[in-house]
Amino acid sequence: MTFDIGRKADFSETRVESKSVYDGKILNLRVDRVRLTDGRLVSREVVEHRPAVVILAENDDESVALVRQYRYAAGETLFELPAGLAEPSEDIAESAVRELREEVGLRPSRVEKVAEFYTSPGFTDEIISMFYATGLSPDRLPLDDDELLVAGFASRGEIEDLLRAGSIKDCKTLFGLHWWLNKLNARS
Amino acid sequence: MTFDIGRKADFSETRVESKSVYDGKILNLRVDRVRLTDGRLVSREVVEHRPAVVILAENDDESVALVRQYRYAAGETLFELPAGLAEPSEDIAESAVRELREEVGLRPSRVEKVAEFYTSPGFTDEIISMFYATGLSPDRLPLDDDELLVAGFASRGEIEDLLRAGSIKDCKTLFGLHWWLNKLNARS
Numbered sequence: 001m002t003f004d005i006g007r008k009a010d011f012s013e014t015r016v017e018s019k020s021v022y023d024g025k026i027l028n029l030r031v032d033r034v035r036l037t038d039g040r041l042v043s044r045e046v047v048e049h050r051p052a053v054v055i056l057a058e059n060d061d062e063s064v065a066l067v068r069q070y071r072y073a074a075g076e077t078l079f080e081l082p083a084g085l086a087e088p089s090e091d092i093a094e095s096a097v098r099e100l101r102e103e104v105g106l107r108p109s110r111v112e113k114v115a116e117f118y119t120s121p122g123f124t125d126e127i128i129s130m131f132y133a134t135g136l137s138p139d140r141l142p143l144d145d146d147e148l149l150v151a152g153f154a155s156r157g158e159i160e161d162l163l164r165a166g167s168i169k170d171c172k173t174l175f176g177l178h179w180w181l182n183k184l185n186a187r188s
Numbered sequence: 189m190t191f192d193i194g195r196k197a198d199f200s201e202t203r204v205e206s207k208s209v210y211d212g213k214i215l216n217l218r219v220d221r222v223r224l225t226d227g228r229l230v231s232r233e234v235v236e237h238r239p240a241v242v243i244l245a246e247n248d249d250e251s252v253a254l255v256r257q258y259r260y261a262a263g264e265t266l267f268e269l270p271a272g273l274a275e276p277s278e279d280i281a282e283s284a285v286r287e288l289r290e291e292v293g294l295r296p297s298r299v300e301k302v303a304e305f306y307t308s309p310g311f312t313d314e315i316i317s318m319f320y321a322t323g324l325s326p327d328r329l330p331l332d333d334d335e336l337l338v339a340g341f342a343s344r345g346e347i348e349d350l351l352r353a354g355s356i357k358d359c360k361t362l363f364g365l366h367w368w369l370n371k372l373n374a375r376s
Binding site for chain 2: 010011012013021025026027029031032034038040045047052071075078080116117119122124128146148168169170172174175178179181182185
């Protein structure tokens with residue numbers, strides 16, 4: 001790389017003061033005063049959010065489970081990979097399997113971790129663990145009370161069409177599907 | 189698809205009441221009461237965030253511009269594609285070019301839109317437009333006052349190493365880099 005990856009970019013910010021603004025159901029908001037490495041004080045708005053999971057489940061015919069769900073914050077119905085909040089009582093991979101059972105009605109025989117990432121690190125600590133699941137068989141759990149969605153499977157060609165048309169508008173789903181397309185390329 | 193993509197999953201939620209909790213610098217928070225299609229009332233916490241841009245800039249040697257930046261909300265230094273808030277006064281592609289000039293010091297001769305997506309539609313309306321830029325030449329703008337970062341370029345092999353090592357922990361960057369790797373595959 002033309003910049004030294006080993007070079008420590010130490011721009012870490014130190015909390016000087018923290019004010020809780022809101023404690024809610026799925027998120028909290030706080031506003032902190034922080035000190036930059038050059039000594040200046042600035043404020044940072046931070047949305048605290050529980051960790052979440054997303055699961056890319058591939059069927060034996062090389063199709064992928066998608067759900068279609070209305071997202072109130074976005075104001076539209078989105079295609080997404082099955083996802084949800086991690087439960088503190090569960091191992092994180094168990095949370096991903098539970099979401100797949102709830103949203104799609106299937107249990108995988110193999111689950112592997114793909115990545116762990118922040119959704120929007122400029123303002124939230126929300127972190128998502130992504131899993132890849134295969135060996136699917138029916139094993140349904142009931143959906144959460146306020147979740148209404150339809151689930152189905154899309155083939156590689158259908159997914160490429162949806163991507164080309166701009167019909168996938170959720171970042172974790174865009175990442176997961178492109179990761180999967182790369183995996184299929186490497187496979188063939 | 190095994191579910192009908194044309195089938196309208198009309199689970200849209202109607203706002204009944206809206207309470208502003210916080211009006212801030214980069215975000216607002218409101219809590220709404222909404223009616224589900226089955227008639228029930230639930231509450232939804234919504235973080236309103238300004239639209240943002242992200243830009244994948246490819247150099248003539250097939251390397252990609254990355255920045256390394258401390259993210260206070262995440263509590264760590266992340267590798268990211270250059271990104272920032274869109275300015276209401278700018279065309280959205282101009283915002284992406286401005287961010288590239290500020291963070292990397294380069295101006296592209298060609299810019300194309302890749303995608304538009306929500307970062308975390310379960311709780312925020314934040315939407316990011318991603319651009320692909322080539323034909324880079326030096327043309328630096330000063331950084332924002334509270335932004336401290338280092339920028340550089342990573343080759344395809346270096347990016348594959350970073351991905352394999354789990355060193356990329358930002359969702360838009362994971363999406364962008366996998367989109368680009370797919371593009372390179374299609375090119376060869």
